[in-house]
Amino acid sequence: MSPEDPEPNLPEGSFMRILILGGDGYLGWPTAMRFSARGHEVHVVDNELRRYAHEQAGTDSLTPIRRLPERVAAWRELTGKEIGVTWGDLTDWDVVEAVFDSFGPNAVVHYGEMPSAPYSMKDREHAVFTQSNNVIGTLHVLYAIRDLAPDAHLVKLGTMGEYGTPNIDIEEGFIEVRHNGRADYLPFPKLHNLHFACRVWGLRATDLHQGVVYGIRTEETALDDRLLTRFDYDDVFGTALNRFCLQAVIGHPLTVYGAGGQTRGYLNIEDTLRCVELAVAYPPQAGEYRVFNQFTQQFSVVQLAELVQKAGAEIGMDVAVHPIDNPRVEAEQHYYNAAHTKLLDLGLRPHLLDETLIGSMFSTIERFKDRVIVDHILPKDRWRPIRPR
Amino acid sequence: MSPEDPEPNLPEGSFMRILILGGDGYLGWPTAMRFSARGHEVHVVDNELRRYAHEQAGTDSLTPIRRLPERVAAWRELTGKEIGVTWGDLTDWDVVEAVFDSFGPNAVVHYGEMPSAPYSMKDREHAVFTQSNNVIGTLHVLYAIRDLAPDAHLVKLGTMGEYGTPNIDIEEGFIEVRHNGRADYLPFPKLHNLHFACRVWGLRATDLHQGVVYGIRTEETALDDRLLTRFDYDDVFGTALNRFCLQAVIGHPLTVYGAGGQTRGYLNIEDTLRCVELAVAYPPQAGEYRVFNQFTQQFSVVQLAELVQKAGAEIGMDVAVHPIDNPRVEAEQHYYNAAHTKLLDLGLRPHLLDETLIGSMFSTIERFKDRVIVDHILPKDRWRPIRPR
Numbered sequence A, B: 001m002s003p004e005d006p007e008p009n010l011p012e013g014s015f016m017r018i019l020i021l022g023g024d025g026y027l028g029w030p031t032a033m034r035f036s037a038r039g040h041e042v043h044v045v046d047n048e049l050r051r052y053a054h055e056q057a058g059t060d061s062l063t064p065i066r067r068l069p070e071r072v073a074a075w076r077e078l079t080g081k082e083i084g085v086t087w088g089d090l091t092d093w094d095v096v097e098a099v100f101d102s103f104g105p106n107a108v109v110h111y112g113e114m115p116s117a118p119y120s121m122k123d124r125e126h127a128v129f130t131q132s133n134n135v136i137g138t139l140h141v142l143y144a145i146r147d148l149a150p151d152a153h154l155v156k157l158g159t160m161g162e163y164g165t166p167n168i169d170i171e172e173g174f175i176e177v178r179h180n181g182r183a184d185y186l187p188f189p190k191l192h193n194l195h196f197a198c199r200v201w202g203l204r205a206t207d208l209h210q211g212v213v214y215g216i217r218t219e220e221t222a223l224d225d226r227l228l229t230r231f232d233y234d235d236v237f238g239t240a241l242n243r244f245c246l247q248a249v250i251g252h253p254l255t256v257y258g259a260g261g262q263t264r265g266y267l268n269i270e271d272t273l274r275c276v277e278l279a280v281a282y283p284p285q286a287g288e289y290r291v292f293n294q295f296t297q298q299f300s301v302v303q304l305a306e307l308v309q310k311a312g313a314e315i316g317m318d319v320a321v322h323p324i325d326n327p328r329v330e331a332e333q334h335y336y337n338a339a340h341t342k343l344l345d346l347g348l349r350p351h352l353l354d355e356t357l358i359g360s361m362f363s364t365i366e367r368f369k370d371r372v373i374v375d376h377i378l379p380k381d382r383w384r385p386i387r388p389r
Helices: A027-035 A049-057 A066-078 A095-103 A123-150 A193-203 A242-251 A270-280 A303-312 A355-367 B028-037 B049-057 B068-081 B093-103 B124-148 B193-201 B240-249 B267-282 B301-314 B355-367
Strands: A017-021 A041-046 A083-087 A107-110 A153-161 A173-180 A183-186 A204-210 A212-213 A254-257 A261-270 A290-292 A295-299 A322-326 B016-021 B042-044 B084-087 B107-110 B153-159 B174-179 B182-187 B204-210 B212-214 B254-257 B264-269 B289-294 B297-302 B319-323
Touching: A017 A027, A017 A095, A027 A041, A027 A066, A027 A083, A027 A107, A027 A270, A027 B301, A041 A095, A066 A083, A066 A242, A066 A261, A083 A095, A095 A123, A107 A261, A107 B153, A123 A193, A123 A303, A123 B124, A153 A270, A193 A242, A204 A261, A204 A270, A204 B297, A212 A242, A212 A270, A242 A254, A242 A303, A242 B174, A254 A303, A261 A290, A270 A290, A290 A303, A295 A303, A303 A322, A303 A355, A303 B297, B016 B093, B028 B068, B028 B084, B028 B267, B042 B093, B042 B182, B068 B084, B093 B124, B107 B124, B107 B267, B124 B153, B124 B193, B124 B254, B153 B267, B193 B289, B204 B254, B204 B267, B212 B240, B212 B254, B240 B355, B264 B267, B264 B289, B267 B289, B297 B301, B301 B319, B301 B355
Parallel strands: A017 A041, A017 A107, A041 A083, A107 A153, A153 A204, A204 A290, A212 A261, A254 A322, B016 B042, B016 B107, B042 B084, B107 B153, B153 B204, B204 B289, B212 B264, B254 B319
Antiparallel strands: A173 A183, A261 A295, B174 B182, B264 B297
């Protein structure tokens, strides 16, 4: 337990076998190290899909990241701890079955879906690939838990994007609906495979509807450059705050899409790890499906740009903001207010976004700024194509 | 226009090119004949998935149905009208692209998903197959419309099962939610690919959330035995009322699952055809996604069993009702009240269920009762497996 993180952890001695799906990723790799640091037995599965997608697009992580075997070797060298690795695809049942059979997890942290909307919106092939990859992979995971590890707790990372931007407050996965004099507590946005598997098969699952994650540094990645996690800033995998910080450092104007009123939940990468840890530490009952909204603060895109501008000004950077034509089809001004009390109730103490944190992101980006591929910062694909008529 | 069906049809002379996906099926084939009879140009696509699934399971339609080329030849011989046929799989983009390119539909009636919950609940392979088949096939259809027939109206047949059995009235696709002093009109049960494609790409789509269809006879299938449609009564594809009628005819007790309070919307096969016709005749605007709940009456399983019993008694049949252990995981007593005014507003005049209609189903079943495969009427698969511990 570090001095900066005096929150309660898993009860002393309750060590678990934790499987991390997508454990080579931006969050998967730091999560793997975190649980390993806490003394749990950790095994990761990944097929390097993100690395492959970058290769295809000619883009790359800002941070130079090692391949998984090297990461694990560096972790072993520095800490004496072992992280198991399976290179494999969750859509291949043989891979999933073999891992569950041999590892026998108590908890499964599932980052193994393709998360990027711009990726799936590129064209038909990308959309079909993304949806079949995500649906089949997650279905395999549900069957594997049902048949090979029925008491394991599934912690699935999803996106708050599923809620859309309704004109009402967003609750955590369910909403009390009163209608024509009757009431029910209904899944919102939807009933899906995870919920159904809990109800019908008696599995236990936590669905973490995540906001946009920012930041580069976790306690573990800071130990050694070989443990760095990726930092995407490109048009497909990059997200708002990370991209703005990078643009500020390389002296580009911050590119706000359209009016910039798009408001979303955000959280620090350290808080993501903590949320996942809390979800694992406090599992639901068998048959229970629960949803936590995983974010700590809401910002509009314009607010983020202003924060980055201000943090830049403090260290003498002159940061410009430049609105560009929005490549997405989305509301640029809308109501947004989402609940996020359940993780706070479990003990999350947020690291809030401020100029200091942005300043420390600037420093890390500065170290690697000669790796920036400038051609791939601005969006290339439009969600609504111009009709060829 | 037949004397029993004096409702308004498509305006005189407004003939359309109508593509029927899944046009070899229980509803697809009668729909193809109906539009052809009305003078439209009809093309069907099917990969005989239902026939294959029956073959694998050792089950079959009660009615002896011809293969699609023979059906189409018989239709041509009897009416002088041509129905085009493509044997192909919607998950194969080349098939979809070629059909849209060459046929250039004005309307696409999409029955081409695997509908059976018991089928997808059989095991992992069936679940993965069903979900990837349905997701990918429908995604291909959306892209084909976007890129090859952007003004075509998509009429997609889905299931009211998506709503579940909430304790509130079920509305048609959207619900007004008031929450914490604010209100929005939200998609319920969910925002999905169809809705998204209308919003983002400006497509036009009608999502028909269908109740359970019963009946064998349509105006066109009655013309000749070579035009018969299938009648499934087995444990996987059979549905409640059709199976009860068959059990009555062969002198088996009607098998009610559990308490039998499961209430759903039902409609006659003739009304299904009429609903689809109305949806096609009155298309939505570009960019509009609309949902119609397609059923005419609500019944509990016990009510259906009693109706069949009563209809049997009228012709001297002694029909027993026998509750069996429910193989599904579902509420057996629940509130159920679903809206279904939109199709009535367009002019639907329902054929309501009565003893006469059941009596005429009895007669058709009687003609083919030596084809019944008795071993495959009762359920074989349980949704919640017994844990091997």
